[in-house]
Amino acid sequence: xxxxxxxxxxxxxxxxxxxxxxxxxxxxxxxxxxxxxxxxxxxxxxxxxxxxxxxxxxxxxxxxxxxxxxxxxxxxxxxxxxxxxxxxxxxxxxxxxxxxxxxxxxxxxxxxxxxxxxxxxxxxxxxxxxxxxxxxxxxxxxxxxxxxxxxxxxxxxxxxxxxxxxxxxxxxxxxxxxxxxxxxxxxxxxxxxxxxxxxxxxxxxxxxxxxxxxxxxxxxxxxxxxxxxxxxxxxxxxxxxxxxxxxxxxxxxxxxxxxxxxxxxxxxxxxxxxxxxxxxxxxxxxxxxxxxxxxxxxxxxxxxxxxxxxxxxxxxxxxxxxxxxxxxxxxxxxxxxxxxxxxxxxxxxxxxxxxxxxxxxxxxxxxxxxxxxxxxxxxxxxxxxxxxxxxxxxxxxxxxxxxxxxxxxxxxxxxxxxxxxxxxxxxx
Numbered sequence: 001x002x003x004x005x006x007x008x009x010x011x012x013x014x015x016x017x018x019x020x021x022x023x024x025x026x027x028x029x030x031x032x033x034x035x036x037x038x039x040x041x042x043x044x045x046x047x048x049x050x051x052x053x054x055x056x057x058x059x060x061x062x063x064x065x066x067x068x069x070x071x072x073x074x075x076x077x078x079x080x081x082x083x084x085x086x087x088x089x090x091x092x093x094x095x096x097x098x099x100x101x102x103x104x105x106x107x108x109x110x111x112x113x114x115x116x117x118x119x120x121x122x123x124x125x126x127x128x129x130x131x132x133x134x135x136x137x138x139x140x141x142x143x144x145x146x147x148x149x150x151x152x153x154x155x156x157x158x159x160x161x162x163x164x165x166x167x168x169x170x171x172x173x174x175x176x177x178x179x180x181x182x183x184x185x186x187x188x189x190x191x192x193x194x195x196x197x198x199x200x201x202x203x204x205x206x207x208x209x210x211x212x213x214x215x216x217x218x219x220x221x222x223x224x225x226x227x228x229x230x231x232x233x234x235x236x237x238x239x240x241x242x243x244x245x246x247x248x249x250x251x252x253x254x255x256x257x258x259x260x261x262x263x264x265x266x267x268x269x270x271x272x273x274x275x276x277x278x279x280x281x282x283x284x285x286x287x288x289x290x291x292x293x294x295x296x297x298x299x300x301x302x303x304x305x306x307x308x309x310x311x312x313x314x315x316x317x318x319x320x321x322x323x324x325x326x327x328x329x330x331x332x333x334x335x336x337x338x339x340x341x342x343x344x345x346x347x348x349x350x351x352x353x354x355x356x357x358x359x360x361x362x363x364x365x366x367x368x369x370x371x372x373x374x375x376x377x378x379x380x381x382x383x384x385x386x387x388x389x390x391x392x393x394x395x396x397x398x399x400x401x402x403x404x405x406x407x408x409x410x411x412x413x414x415x416x417x418x419x420x421x422x423x424x425x426x427x428x
Contacts, residue, residue, distance in 0.1 A: 002031040003031055003034060003164075004016075004032070007036055007168060010041075012166070012168040013035050014066045015067070016419045020423060023081065030426065030427055034133060034162070035130065036134075042117065042118030045118040045121070050192060054115035054118070056224075058112050059287070060411075062104075064412055066085070068414060069414055069417065070086050071259075072417065133153070142354055146164065149161075164426070170345055174341040175189060176305045176308050177307040178307070179310075181310065193221055200336075206234075207335045209234065209235070210301075210319075210334040210337050211338045214245055215280075215281055215340070216284055216285065218245070219285060219288040220285075221338055222298060222340075223288035234297065235299065237299050237300075241302075242302070243301065245284050247289040250279075250286060254279050255413075257275065265404075272407075276403065280407060281342070301323055301332055303324050305322070305323050306324050318335065320334070321334055345410075348399075355384065356369075359382075370400055375421060377421050396422045409421075
């Protein structure tokens with residue numbers, strides 16, 4: 001039997017577990033799925049692992065669950081997988097199972113909280129009878145036919161051999177370049193900020209917080225700060241390339257590519273990039289946009305934050321965030337800097353030992369790789385600078401597949417399609 005190792009026990013892992021459970025029930029031979037998670041199921045949503053305090057509202061509607069959009073069929077087996085996934089693992093089935101379906105409907109089918117979403121994911125794992133190994137993956141090295149995954153547990157070092165590896169995360173937070181010996185408690189990112197929201201509620205008046213970024217991570221942070229500090233004189237500066245936070249394009253014309261990317265490849269690469277920026281990168285949710293617009297605490301700074309420095313003199317200590325726009329540089333004074341520029345999916349490859357991963361780490365072949373991601377969300381064959389063909393064993397990275405395979409691949413937009421794209425080739 002083949003084996004897939006999944007790094008992280010979040011929504012994409014849950015989607016894989018649900019689909020695999022249905023296929024097994026139908027007698028299809030599917031690979032063993034080993035999921036390695038360092039904290040717990042849905043940790044990035046529950047509030048225990050950073051990235052959220054658990055009380056934020058999910059931007060996607062609850063119906064975009066682990067099987068959405070429920071359209072794919074496996075005709076060679078003579079049955080529809082999606083119908084069974086819906087019956088067993090959908091958000092609606094979960095609400096029925098916990099006795100909350102009528103209330104959810106009567107309350108307008110509201111978007112769940114992040115904590116509520118993580119509880120749903122835990123239920124999916126339980127229903128699928130999918131176990132999770134607690135550990136931290138340290139490195140992934142190639143074998144003759146696949147990968148060796150090394151990880152650390154409380155009991156020591158472990159390793160397993162897998163035919164394919166799935167990285168379900170989004171990578172490390174991006175950060176403004178730091179110059180000088182800046183105290184660690186003055187700079188935060190989308191993980192550490194949500195672990196320290198109680199601290200930000202206690203800041204004295206006249207404190208200045210600078211939030212850098214123009215996407216969903218920055219929007220959620222600025223929205224939370226504007227509400228939590230509404231009755232204070234704490235200043236919030238939002239630094240972004242356009243000097244504003246744009247709302248996500250959220251109509252049917254945009255959403256249809258998330259649910260059905262069949263004609264996504266008919267668009268040019270440039271037009272796909274434009275749509276990704278309009279719907280995911282560099283935009284914030286409509287809900288957060290309305291909260292921020294109503295706040296008198298937020299001011300906007302035009303430009304890109306390039307570096308942050310630390311100054312200490314007889315008058316005190318402060319950060320200076322250097323913001324560039326065209327040929328001008330503006331120093332923005334701050335007491336605290338929050339990096340809200342999103343995440344770097346390429347950082348996931350730091351633990352991968354392979355010639356292609358080495359080239360990616362040096363910034364080479366990245367655009368070719370993203371544009372050519374294959375149907376199973378793995379890297380294409382690429383030519384090295386010397387002209388040699390380089391191909392990885394199956395390394396599935398949904399976060400990098402949006403440009404090539406559809407805008408929902410790296411998000412919660414089409415978890416059912418992500419699971420099918422990754423899992424189904426192993427059943428052939």
